[in-house]
Amino acid sequence: MEFEPSLSWYDLIHGFFFFFLSYNFIIIVILFLLINITILLAYILLIKRRYFHCKCDICYSYVTSSWSNNFSKICDWYANLLQNSPSKTIHIHVLDNIITANPSNVEYMLKTNFNNYPKGKPFSTILGDLLGHGIFNVDGDAWRFQRKMASLELDRCSVRSYSFQAVKEEIDNQLMPYLYSKVEGQVVDLQEIFRAFSLGTISKFSFGVKIEPLLQQLVGPFKDFSTSFDLATKLSAERALEVCSIAWKLKRFLGIGKEKKLKDAVKVIDIVAMEEVIKQRRKKLGTSLSQEKDLLSRFMESVKDNDCYLRDIIVSFLLAGRDTMASTLTSFFLLIAKHPQVETNILTEADRVLGQGQGIVMYDQIGELTYLQAAVFESMRLYPPVQFDSKFALNNDVLPDMMNTKVMKGTRVTYHPYAMGRMEVLWGKDCLEFKPERWLDEDRVFIPQNPYKYPVFQAGNRVCLGKEMALMEIKYVALSLLRDFHFVLANSFPSHVPRFAPGLTATFDGGLPVTLCTRKKYISCLAK
Structure with missing residues (x-):
């Protein structure tokens, strides 16, 4: 008797499907x-x-990370190498990166031979997913167009008045009420607060759209945007640290690891830029763009329906207006908390210029506060919001330092403001000290420095267009907070110099935890 198999069509299909999936x-x-x-x-x-x-000590230290035996931050290792270099220039061969803290080299890159040192395709590729074709990630005609548009608007007196009013409203209606709610000994993170505040001011001034109130950013669902923006800048910056770009490019192609996280973060940013900003702005404005004062409206007039391009412009302005502003304010209040005499000097000057206990009420008053300006510039000397900036050589070249450093075509060339602020040859033996007085003459008049010695706002053809308005906001916030509050570093903050988290701008790892009390209470405690 033969055996008859009893397999049904269902069993056959199921078995084939299982085999296919397993295979x-x-x-x-x-x-x-x-x-x-x-x-x-x-x-x-x-x-x-x-x-x-290359068997040089520098490359060996970088590859093996042995530099970390003596330095907690790689930027301090670079600063030490540059300090001890006769030409104030070093070459890390494994990265094909020439790093300089020599003002002559900086001027040569940013002015004298500007056309030979563009951002370059390697840099644009690294930041392309986040910044797209925004002003900080392009060269040539695209860069000139965006810079011209921004320059025409930022030079207008009406725009300066508009920005001053936007900052004033954000301070009065958001920042001050929030801080007054935290004066009962609670530990707050000033870095996080300044990020939220700066997002509010830059969105209102640049886009004409208030993205979210400060409090909702810190505790509400909109915190997802800030988290995504921080993650995207961090992961984009980490690409630049890779010795081999093939690694991150393959991960991006496969959508795995950090590249998947970056893609997801950029999606959140895109939704906010497209839905919350561009579409809402169009809905609100209709066809009356020319009557609006914000920068986005001006670009929308010229760009018309290219939302992707507008998205890139928005992200670039957010990076400049939110991250660099928050970084500068955070560093400033760290130094103020450590130097109470500087705090006293700022308030004494404000009483003399503005009146006893009075605040800023007009844009022009800010320029009269020279000691405050000196303190801000000194803070950025020690902690520039952008620690380094890189270009890529189009052609073979020779830098004008004493060693005539050779630059081969395609080499990355980086100038390093963080290291330059720590050069004895530039700032004297007290270069590591926080001394606003170094920026003032005998009559307490502010004395600017050579921008190639102090390239915190870049210099030459790429000098920061928003410099004056950025300084206005920093000084306005600084004085407003110091008038009403006294800040003390929390016990959780390290007593030594802060550590930086990876990112496109300088960010304190762990934030800036502080406690605060009202100025009146602080004065009464001192009197007892």
Whole structure:
């Protein structure tokens, strides 16, 4: 008697489907392993090729991370190397990166031979997913167009008045009420507060749209945007630290690891830029763009229906207006908390210029506060919001330092404001001290420094267009807060110099935790 199989069509289809899935699963696993092995091998081979080609101490320290035995931050290691270099210039061969703290080299890059040192395609690729074709990530005609548009608007007196009013309203209606609610000994993170505040001011001034009130940013669902923006800038910056760009490019192609996180973060940013800003602005304005004072409206007039381009402009302005502003204010209040005499000097000057206990009421008053300006510039000397800036050489070149440093085509060339602020040859033996007086003459008049010695606002053709309005906001916020509050560093903040988190702008790892009390209460406590 023969055996008759009793398999049904269902069993056959189910078995085939199971086999197909199992087979594909194995293939996917094998492909995943092969790709990761390829990335690892490419990374190792590139390191070996560069490392064995160069046996210098600097490259060895970078590859092995042995620099961290003596320095807590890589920027301090760079500063030390540059301080001890006769030309104030070093070459990290494994990164194909020339780093300089020499003002002559900085002027040569940013002015004398400007056309040979664009941002370059490597830089644009690294930041392309976040910044797109925004002003900080393009060269040539695209850069000139955006810069011209921004320059025409920022130079208008009406725009300066509008920005002053936007900052004033945000301080009076958001920042001050929020801080007054925290005066009962609570620990607050000033860095986080300044980020939220700066987002409010830049969105109102640049886009004509109030994205979210400060309190809702800190505790509400809109915090997702700030978190995503911070993550996107952090992960974009980490791309630049890779010895082998193949690694992050393959991960981006496969949508895995940090690149997947970056993609997800950019999606959140895109939703806010497209839905919350561009569409809402169009809905509100209709066809009356020319009557509006914000920068976005001016660009919308010229760009018309290219929302992707407008999105890139928005993200660039957010990076400039939110992150650099928050970084500068955070560093300033860290130094003020450590130097109570500077705090006293600022308030004494304000009483003399504005009147006893009076605040700023007009834009022009800010320029009269020279000691406050000196304190702000001194703070940025020690803690510039952008610690370094890189260009890529279009052609072979020679820098004008004493060693005539050779630059090969395609080499990354970086000037380092953080290190330059710590150069004895530039600022004297007290260069590590916080001394606003170094910016004042005998008559207490503010004395500007050579912008190539102090390239905090860049210099030459790429000098920051929003410099004056940024200084206005920083000084307005600083004086408003110091008038009403006294800040004390929380016990959780390290007593030594702060550590920085990876990012496009300088960010304190762990924030700036402080406690605060009202100025009146502080004065009464001192009197007892």
